[in-house]
Amino acid sequence: MKxxxxxxxxxxxxxxLVISMLTPVLAFASASYSKGNVTGSVYSTTYAPSxxxxxxxxxxxxxxxxxxxxxxxxxxxxxxxxxxxxxxTGVTYRYVTLVTDTVSQVVYDVPTIAFTSPIYNATIGSQxxxxxxxxxxxxxxxxxxxxxxxxxDNVSVATVNAGTITPVSVGYSNLTATYAGQSVTSTVYVxxxxxxxxxxxxxxxxxxxxxxxxxxxxxVTISADANGNVDATSLTNAFANSLSVTIKITGESALxxxxxxxxxxxxxxxxxxxxxxxxxxxxxxxxxxxxxLAKALGISVADLTIKVTISKVTGATLDAIKAAAATSGATLxxxxxxxxxxxxxxxxxxxxxDFGNTYVSRTxxxxxxVDSSNTTGILYNPDAKTFNFVPxxxxxxxxxxxxxxxxxxxxxxxxxxxxxxxSDISTHWxxxxxxxxxxxxxxxxxxxxxxxxxxxxxxAQFAALVVRSLGLTTSVTSNTYFKDVNASDWxxxxxxxxxKAGLINGYExxxxxxxxxITREELAALVVRALKYAGVKADVTVAQQATLLAKYTDSxxxxxxxxxxxxxxxxxxxxxxxDKTIGSNKTATRAQxxxxxxxxxxxxxxxx
Numbered sequence: 001m002k003x004x005x006x007x008x009x010x011x012x013x014x015x016x017l018v019i020s021m022l023t024p025v026l027a028f029a030s031a032s033y034s035k036g037n038v039t040g041s042v043y044s045t046t047y048a049p050s051x052x053x054x055x056x057x058x059x060x061x062x063x064x065x066x067x068x069x070x071x072x073x074x075x076x077x078x079x080x081x082x083x084x085x086x087x088x089t090g091v092t093y094r095y096v097t098l099v100t101d102t103v104s105q106v107v108y109d110v111p112t113i114a115f116t117s118p119i120y121n122a123t124i125g126s127q128x129x130x131x132x133x134x135x136x137x138x139x140x141x142x143x144x145x146x147x148x149x150x151x152x153d154n155v156s157v158a159t160v161n162a163g164t165i166t167p168v169s170v171g172y173s174n175l176t177a178t179y180a181g182q183s184v185t186s187t188v189y190v191x192x193x194x195x196x197x198x199x200x201x202x203x204x205x206x207x208x209x210x211x212x213x214x215x216x217x218x219x220v221t222i223s224a225d226a227n228g229n230v231d232a233t234s235l236t237n238a239f240a241n242s243l244s245v246t247i248k249i250t251g252e253s254a255l256x257x258x259x260x261x262x263x264x265x266x267x268x269x270x271x272x273x274x275x276x277x278x279x280x281x282x283x284x285x286x287x288x289x290x291x292x293l294a295k296a297l298g299i300s301v302a303d304l305t306i307k308v309t310i311s312k313v314t315g316a317t318l319d320a321i322k323a324a325a326a327t328s329g330a331t332l333x334x335x336x337x338x339x340x341x342x343x344x345x346x347x348x349x350x351x352x353x354d355f356g357n358t359y360v361s362r363t364x365x366x367x368x369x370v371d372s373s374n375t376t377g378i379l380y381n382p383d384a385k386t387f388n389f390v391p392x393x394x395x396x397x398x399x400x401x402x403x404x405x406x407x408x409x410x411x412x413x414x415x416x417x418x419x420x421x422x423s424d425i426s427t428h429w430x431x432x433x434x435x436x437x438x439x440x441x442x443x444x445x446x447x448x449x450x451x452x453x454x455x456x457x458x459x460a461q462f463a464a465l466v467v468r469s470l471g472l473t474t475s476v477t478s479n480t481y482f483k484d485v486n487a488s489d490w491x492x493x494x495x496x497x498x499x500k501a502g503l504i505n506g507y508e509x510x511x512x513x514x515x516x517x518i519t520r521e522e523l524a525a526l527v528v529r530a531l532k533y534a535g536v537k538a539d540v541t542v543a544q545q546a547t548l549l550a551k552y553t554d555s556x557x558x559x560x561x562x563x564x565x566x567x568x569x570x571x572x573x574x575x576x577x578x579d580k581t582i583g584s585n586k587t588a589t590r591a592q593x594x595x596x597x598x599x600x601x602x603x604x605x606x607x608x
Contacts, residue, residue: 391606
């Protein structure tokens, strides 16, 4: 007969159950123990008509604690089975040893074990006590720390001895406690020693505390299951201690319970990274307007799932990407990956998550080192079958590169290199900047071989360049914001996107004057607004403005954008035409525009 072996915690003491038989006993079978009862079977090769006598000993005792008997049942085989059901109410020992004149067996009351907290916080120079509790079959909860084995998987960060955690260095280590054949894990986060108050967090509470100069907890990494599901409790606990959580997936999607993100989304700077063999995406939780997403789907946040997909493009779409690369002269250096973030209801209804103005970072792996001057992240536009620039930086190591692409929308992304130049810039002062931006699909030539660097640039043309530099989506609607911009104009989509993003303003009469040549004052204002859109603090104080503009004798000719021109000078976007003149009222050339865009992209860390 089968029964469950369960362990009871109370002390180290052992009581012995001795089964005395006149017949040879071969073995105990399926014996189990829980507080108040011992059950199981004893097998014998011969029949004992009077049954089996049972003795129970207190730990360390030499006399029986109690006695009982096992009765015979037929098991249909050659051995004889004696059924044991012993009432030992009041016994509080962790295990029993069954003994007969020929055999003995230790039987546990197996508990469920747990740390007092899934997370412990410690500061270098202090110690924290971890406690392991055991919950037994009768509901009793007792401290098992003295009997559990606890190990640290990163002793360079923290060691543990008899439950006492000693911090070694800043970081985190996973703790594993083993007791009665059961295991449980917890994580200890070690903070730098504080010069004052070490923080208000309670060690073991999962609260990292505030104040005291403690360093932020490192990234917590958890794994989704084979289907991409992320455990809500694990996700909640991870964000309880760290602002940065990484989820590893083995497939193409992660399914995140929105309810586990509610509290974390309230914390400034909280972010979630999903990583797979295809790449990774880091999502600031501030972009997940959970209440709004749930309302749009007609459900509660409790029933909402955030689905993050990182899937490799295949089939006809991949063929179209390769064809577009051949047409544009691009050399593809990475897989094309479709990144998508959706809010999903239980009935399968879904909507895309709008990132607003927030740039979300994605990484793609490149199996070779790259030259960042002619390599860029690109977005594939399936409607136009063309590529668009995506703000991207590159890190080379060990013969490979990691591309980080930043954009505020979901799409298909890859990495490509180009080899573009123009015959009319071979000796031009802006040659390097023009070629760099041409190979990043930001600027285009007047033809395939000429750039016309000294030609002037219009307001619409520069607006289009800024929109392209920011990686904004352009789409034509009936509302173009200005009465002199028609939906059929080539620049309508770019001008509309720029106006929507707050980058451009029209004149008082409702016009934009798209074909008017842009002045250096207007150009500076537009680039400074682009910096702010990209999250770069560019404003200057009134005192700074006065100091920055005082250098130029013609600064009094700045009509309306004194603050923007000063901010552009301060950010290194615009220089004077001479040491004494800024030339704010002069029209800008294509070369000047390219150079200012290159400086803007560098300042915003959109290129490197």
